[in-house]
Amino acid sequence: MAYDDLPFRMLAASNAMTEAIDAGVRAAGYPDLRPAHGFAFVRLSGPGCTLVELADHMGMTKQSASTLVADLERKGYVRRSPHPVDGRATMLTLTPRGVAATEAASRAGRDVVRRWAREVGDERLEVFAQVAAVMAREGRVRPTW
Amino acid sequence: MAYDDLPFRMLAASNAMTEAIDAGVRAAGYPDLRPAHGFAFVRLSGPGCTLVELADHMGMTKQSASTLVADLERKGYVRRSPHPVDGRATMLTLTPRGVAATEAASRAGRDVVRRWAREVGDERLEVFAQVAAVMAREGRVRPTW
DNA sequence: ACCATATAGTCAGACAGCCTGACCAAACAG
DNA sequence: CTGTTTGGTCAGGCTGTCTGACTATATGGT
Numbered sequence: 001m002a003y004d005d006l007p008f009r010m011l012a013a014s015n016a017m018t019e020a021i022d023a024g025v026r027a028a029g030y031p032d033l034r035p036a037h038g039f040a041f042v043r044l045s046g047p048g049c050t051l052v053e054l055a056d057h058m059g060m061t062k063q064s065a066s067t068l069v070a071d072l073e074r075k076g077y078v079r080r081s082p083h084p085v086d087g088r089a090t091m092l093t094l095t096p097r098g099v100a101a102t103e104a105a106s107r108a109g110r111d112v113v114r115r116w117a118r119e120v121g122d123e124r125l126e127v128f129a130q131v132a133a134v135m136a137r138e139g140r141v142r143p144t145w
Numbered sequence: 146m147a148y149d150d151l152p153f154r155m156l157a158a159s160n161a162m163t164e165a166i167d168a169g170v171r172a173a174g175y176p177d178l179r180p181a182h183g184f185a186f187v188r189l190s191g192p193g194c195t196l197v198e199l200a201d202h203m204g205m206t207k208q209s210a211s212t213l214v215a216d217l218e219r220k221g222y223v224r225r226s227p228h229p230v231d232g233r234a235t236m237l238t239l240t241p242r243g244v245a246a247t248e249a250a251s252r253a254g255r256d257v258v259r260r261w262a263r264e265v266g267d268e269r270l271e272v273f274a275q276v277a278a279v280m281a282r283e284g285r286v287r288p289t290w
Numbered sequence: 291a292c293c294a295t296a297t298a299g300t301c302a303g304a305c306a307g308c309c310t311g312a313c314c315a316a317a318c319a320g
Numbered sequence: 321c322t323g324t325t326t327g328g329t330c331a332g333g334c335t336g337t338c339t340g341a342c343t344a345t346a347t348g349g350t
Contacts, residue, residue: 003255003258003270003274004251004254004255006162006254006258006274006277007162007163007166007254008281009274009277009278009280009281010155010158010159010162010277010281011159011162011163012277012280012281013155013159013277013280013281014155014156014158014159016280016281016282016283017151017152017155017156017280018152018156020283021152036307050327050328051327051328052326052327052328060307060308060309061308061309061310062327062328062329063308063309063310063328063329063330064307064308064309066328066329067307067308068307083327086316086317086326086327087315087316087317087327088315088316088317088326088327088328089316089326089327089328090327090328106149109149109151109152110148110149113148113151116276116279116280119279120275120276120279124272124275124276125148125276127269127272127273127276128272128273128276128277129148129151129154130265130269131261131265131269131270131272131273132151132154132155132157132158132273133154134261134264134265135154135157135158135161135162135261136153136154136155136157136158136161137161138161138165181336195298195299196298196299197297197298197299205336205337205338206337206338206339207298207299207300208299208300208301208337208338208339209336209337209338211299211300212336212337213336228298231297231298231345231346232298232344232345232346233297233298233299233344233345233346234297234298234299234345235298235299
């Protein structure tokens with residue numbers, strides 16, 4: 001078997017996923033969010049984190065992360081508050097709007113997965129997810145989107 | 146089933162693929178090539194194409210494509226020649242070095258696919274490829290890599 | 291044959307997202 | 321209580337993309 005075009009299929013599939021989620025998020029009323037933001041939101045969810053932790057998660061410098069956070073704060077998705085125990089650090093957390101946007105993204109993701117599941121069947125999708133997990137082991141999730 | 150992290154797996158898997166190919170190409174002696182270049186090479190292979198055709202393939206403006214081609218020409222991977230029938234256009238083709246780099250990329254792709262096939266089995270990989278094809282139908286292959 | 295319009299490609303300028311380097315202030319370790 | 325580490329900002333630069341304006345060739349209607 002050749003699988004010469006598997007790289008292209010994988011790329012196209014992952015782009016289709018990203019675009020579907022992005023479109024869902026926009027349609028839900030958050031047109032100023034881009035896919036990279038969603039990746040940040042994952043880390044910001046729950047208890048939140050500091051800037052350096054976010055930068056590490058995103059695989060970027062703290063300077064770049066700082067710019068990103070400033071943007072998200074200006075748009076009303078992220079809040080900065082003093083760190084409870086470390087006077088140098090800032091705690092970053094999602095605002096209610098940020099949480100709502102995160103939920104919209106999850107919903108959009110579930111929707112497209114469900115649609116695909118109907119097309120290919122639950123069994124095949126399950127195999128796909130398992131194989132993807134194996135492949136994903138050696139690949140960082142970079143916010144290349 | 147949840148599949149809440151399927152988007153991340155897909156992204157990580159596609160990044161793993163891209164990085165494996167990129168690493169293979171570098172190791173084969175083409176350190177000045179980046180994944181986006183490989184995507185251009187696909188269109189430049191064989192009879193070649195014009196700048197506008199390449200731009201369309203890459204999903205970018207002709208101005209950006211022009212910059213890309215200038216870079217590839219300077220590095221010795223692409224040749225410009227007058228178009229046989231259209232005096233306005235330029236024919237873009239791969240140099241022997243460009244063809245060799247393309248082959249190195251194919252080889253690297255096959256290698257990593259073969260490795261994964263050994264891990265998950267031919268059957269599961271086949272299902273993966275089929276499902277990816279379905280997903281890929283609605284996603285452009287953008288040179289986001 | 292001629293002119294109007296469409297097309298291939300270039301040049302110039304701007305912007306977004308990322309980087310490196312230098313720096314400040316709080317925390318921590320001896 | 322002083323030296324080093326760590327969280328974060330500011331300043332400046334690079335790269336890849338974009339839009340807008342332009343030249344030159346091709347094409348089609350009269």
